[in-house]
Amino acid sequence: MFSDDLKKMARPILEEIYHHPFVTGIAKGQVAKKALIFYVEQDYRYLTEFIKIYANAIIKLDSRQDMAFFSDAINFILNNESFPHQVFCQIADVDYKKLQHADPAPKAYLYKSHMHQAVDTGSLLTVLAAFQPCPWTYTEIAKKQISEGANNQRNPFTPWINFYGESSDDGNEPLANQIFLWMDRLAARSSDKEKNQARDFFLKSCELEWQFWEEAYYQQDWRFKKSHSTASGDFIKWSNSNIQKF
Numbered sequence: 001m002f003s004d005d006l007k008k009m010a011r012p013i014l015e016e017i018y019h020h021p022f023v024t025g026i027a028k029g030q031v032a033k034k035a036l037i038f039y040v041e042q043d044y045r046y047l048t049e050f051i052k053i054y055a056n057a058i059i060k061l062d063s064r065q066d067m068a069f070f071s072d073a074i075n076f077i078l079n080n081e082s083f084p085h086q087v088f089c090q091i092a093d094v095d096y097k098k099l100q101h102a103d104p105a106p107k108a109y110l111y112k113s114h115m116h117q118a119v120d121t122g123s124l125l126t127v128l129a130a131f132q133p134c135p136w137t138y139t140e141i142a143k144k145q146i147s148e149g150a151n152n153q154r155n156p157f158t159p160w161i162n163f164y165g166e167s168s169d170d171g172n173e174p175l176a177n178q179i180f181l182w183m184d185r186l187a188a189r190s191s192d193k194e195k196n197q198a199r200d201f202f203l204k205s206c207e208l209e210w211q212f213w214e215e216a217y218y219q220q221d222w223r224f225k226k227s228h229s230t231a232s233g234d235f236i237k238w239s240n241s242n243i244q245k246f
């Protein structure tokens, strides 16, 4: 099966995600506040962009059933995904509202551009492949942490772990499995070229999931961030003075 190949190829990346210090920190109940804050700032912006990316994907679809999938994904982000952010904010002792205005840092910027590229240039198989590492890696992280007993009463991250580990427990096939099944059906009638493109987007998204943890753990921002903000500040001043002038 196509999805078995993808899982096999992504295995080394998933292993690195399991052992990333941010992720093992969640299991141990110990992550630096500045890393949690950076993560929430970046993820809030990233998920807002995800909503737009799904909306763009819907434009390319014809079947209402397919549309419903992306519409459910949008609703999930709008209504449920703030819960894990709130868990992080509570642990870091910060107000969630204050973390909702950050500029995308380099890897988050790359991930969102990568997703837009999947929708702009790819088939439905490629869009699903690019999207899949988002639910898949989080479900796998949570399942592993639950199997190791990390979701215990002493761990402040337990609600976060349970959220991603249990959100699939509603009687339906877990979301990540549903997407793999759907991808297998599409792959069966896709050309090798289409399958190669989907594989490439899938593996890059897996790596970008790892990069997202890494970026937050070390707070890797734009090196010349101050000059970017000065540039936009100057532009506003420049246009204001122009308005006054004319």
Ligand SMILES: Cc1ncc(C[n+]2csc(CCO)c2C)c(N)n1
Binding pocket: 043, 046, 047, 073, 074, 076, 077, 081, 133, 134, 135, 136, 138, 139, 209, 212
């Ligand atoms: C970088 C990043 N990757 C994955 C998730 C988790 N996540 C976001 S939406 C969703 C469900 C499907 O829409 C899941 C599991 C995240 N928060 N941030």
